[in-house]
Amino acid sequence: MNKEKSNKIRAAITAVGHYVPEKVLTNKDLERMVDTNDEWIYTRTGIKERRILENGASSDMAAKAIQELLKYRGIGPEEIELIITATVTPDMLFPPTSCIIQDKVGAKNAWGFDVSAACSGFLYALSVGTQFIETGAHKKVIVVGSDKMSSIVDYTDRNTCVLFGDASAAVLLEPSDDPSLGILDSKMYCDGSGGKYLHMKGGGSLNPPTHETVDKKWHYIYQDGKAVFKVAVIGMADVSAEIMERNNLKSEDVDYLVPHQANLRIIDATRERMGLDPSKVMINIDKYGNTTAATIPLCLSEWWQAGKLKRGSTVVLASFGAGYTWGATLLKWSIDKVK
Numbered sequence: 001m002n003k004e005k006s007n008k009i010r011a012a013i014t015a016v017g018h019y020v021p022e023k024v025l026t027n028k029d030l031e032r033m034v035d036t037n038d039e040w041i042y043t044r045t046g047i048k049e050r051r052i053l054e055n056g057a058s059s060d061m062a063a064k065a066i067q068e069l070l071k072y073r074g075i076g077p078e079e080i081e082l083i084i085t086a087t088v089t090p091d092m093l094f095p096p097t098s099c100i101i102q103d104k105v106g107a108k109n110a111w112g113f114d115v116s117a118a119c120s121g122f123l124y125a126l127s128v129g130t131q132f133i134e135t136g137a138h139k140k141v142i143v144v145g146s147d148k149m150s151s152i153v154d155y156t157d158r159n160t161c162v163l164f165g166d167a168s169a170a171v172l173l174e175p176s177d178d179p180s181l182g183i184l185d186s187k188m189y190c191d192g193s194g195g196k197y198l199h200m201k202g203g204g205s206l207n208p209p210t211h212e213t214v215d216k217k218w219h220y221i222y223q224d225g226k227a228v229f230k231v232a233v234i235g236m237a238d239v240s241a242e243i244m245e246r247n248n249l250k251s252e253d254v255d256y257l258v259p260h261q262a263n264l265r266i267i268d269a270t271r272e273r274m275g276l277d278p279s280k281v282m283i284n285i286d287k288y289g290n291t292t293a294a295t296i297p298l299c300l301s302e303w304w305q306a307g308k309l310k311r312g313s314t315v316v317l318a319s320f321g322a323g324y325t326w327g328a329t330l331l332k333w334s335i336d337k338v339k
């Protein structure tokens with residue numbers, strides 16, 4: 001997928017937006033719910049607090065993120081041509097959450113579909129959306145990551161309940177006004193043999209919901225944390241190094257790493273492998289925990305709104321998640337500094 005041709009259409013992120021629910025669930029709150037403590041959670045994961053959506057669904061957060069993005073871009077919802085939603089917590093198994101979002105934001109000229117790739121969902125969806133711009137099929141594509149993880153977390157299981165939070169963030173893809181800026185390269189992987197270590201067993205066609213599946217807690221996230229950690233630490237670092245190598249980038253050429261926010265120790269391993277200074281890594285896991293498909297665009301949106309992301313910045317996005325799925329994307333940021 002190396003992009004060498006100069007006359008081709010380049011896809012660029014031209015606007016970003018995000019939404020996080022107001023309710024904060026702190027490590028101290030969790031101490032009152034399960035046998036855990038702030039020190040364990042913070043030192044093992046880097047998480048201090050996360051957000052919880054009390055009312056509504058993934059589509060409600062996504063609609064708010066998209067509305068913010070449209071405001072920044074100064075366009076109406078009817079200009080959107082396609083909505084691609086990355087989520088593992090769709091409002092329902094069907095209709096697609098993208099269709100529900102399309103209705104909620106009033107994007108009456110858009111079509112849409114969902115991408116299910118867990119914590120790599122945003123990068124997978126970004127890669128798909130990029131193709132629609134590069135082929136000339138569309139000029140305005142929304143890629144949104146939205147997950148209400150609290151809807152599938154067992155708040156009696158200390159192994160998982162401390163890790164996840166709710167959020168949504170969205171980007172707009174358009175043809176780049178400068179061919180040197182935009183999405184330059186992308187490399188995605190999956191390995192289905194990892195499915196047994198991180199999944200939600202119930203509710204699908206294999207184990208449709210019954211009293212038994214509810215009693216067995218199959219409608220919650222199951223994770224063998226240690227097993228996932230071992231491969232995630234290698235997978236995310238390897239693919240980040242690979243995207244640098246195949247684009248002849250040295251550490252000083254990279255302005256920002258935007259890693260999936262699952263564990264600060266995984267992020268640190270990736271940063272070290274890339275030879276980056278800690279100041280070049282976007283980290284907000286302390287505030288939000290793991291918001292699955294939302295982590296990467298949430299970082300982009302916060303850093304851009306804070307005026308830290310500048311037009312021309314070289315940015316590497318990297319993820320690892322259930323599947324296993326993992327990948328990295330290289331881009332040159334194309335939006336002017338927020339005013």
Ligand code: UT7
Nearest residue numbers: 036037040044119158159162225226228229232262263321
């Ligand atoms: O985003 C999708 C991909 N997911 C990931 O990348 C997550 C990867 N895994 C991880 O981030 C880490 O494995 C965890 C944060 C989930 C766990 O950290 P760990 O250092 O691997 O801990 P562990 O699972 O090996 O558990 C160590 C100890 C155990 O006690 P014993 O057996 O040593 O007595 C656990 O029972 O910590 C215990 N423990 C806890 N203690 C306090 C597990 N969870 C908790 C907790 N509070 N919340």
